Amino acid sequence: MRKRIYWLLPNLDSAKRTMDELLLARITERHIHFVAAEGADMTGLHAANFLQTSDLVQAAQTGMLIGAGIGAAAGVAVAYELASTAAPAAVAIAMAGIGAVLGTWASSMIGSSTPSRRLRRFEAALEKGEYLLIVDVPRTRVTEIEALLESNHPEGHFEGLEPNVPAFP
Structure with a gap:
C-alpha cells in the first residue's frame, strides 16, 4: 500500500534535483510524477499522465x-x-x-476530459510557474521521504498527504 505526497517546487532546476534525489532514494520513476502549467518546460522530469491529471x-x-x-x-x-x-x-x-x-x-x-478535482487547489501555483511533485511512496517510507524533501529543498513546500493512492493512476 502506498501514500501519495504532494510537494510544490518553485522552478525546473529544483524539480530536476528533486527527481534525481528521489531516484537515488530508490523511488522508481513510475511513482514520481510532475505537473506544471501548460507549455512549461518538463525536460528531465517524469510528467504526470492523464490518469493523474484527470477525473x-x-x-x-x-x-x-x-x-x-x-x-x-x-x-x-x-x-x-x-x-x-x-x-x-x-x-x-x-x-x-x-x-x-x-x-x-x-x-x-x-x-477523461475533466481536470482532476484533487489538483484543483494547485492551479494558482502552477500558473505562477511552480512545479507540483506527486510521489507515491510505501507507507513505511513516508517519514523518510518527507524528511529528505524538507532537508534538501527548503525552497519547496509540503502540500499534503493522500492516505490512499488509487490502484491504477
Whole structure:
C-alpha cells in the first residue's frame, strides 16, 4: 500500500534535483510524477499522465455504481412486467451488469476530459510557474521521504498527504 505526497517546487532546476534525489532514494520513476502549467518546460522530469491529471478513474467508478443501480431498477421493472419469466433475479442482475458497463463507459468519456478535482487547489501555483511533485511512496517510507524533501529543498513546500493512492493512476 502506498501514500501519495504532494510537494510544490518553485522552478525546473529544483524539480530536476528533486527527481534525481528521489531516484537515488530508490523511488522508481513510475511513482514520481510532475505537473506544471501548460507549455512549461518538463525536460528531465517524469510528467504526470492523464490518469493523474484527470477525473477519469473517479468518474468511471461513479458511472459504474449509478449505471448498475439504474440497470437493476430497470431489470426489476422488466421482470415484474414479465411475470411469467422463470428467473426474475437473473433479469435484474443482467440489466445491472449492462447498466454498469454503459455507466462506466459514458462517465469515463466525460471524466477523461475533466481536470482532476484533487489538483484543483494547485492551479494558482502552477500558473505562477511552480512545479507540483506527486510521489507515491510505501507507507513505511513516508517519514523518510518527507524528511529528505524538507532537508534538501527548503525552497519547496509540503502540500499534503493522500492516505490512499488509487490502484491504477
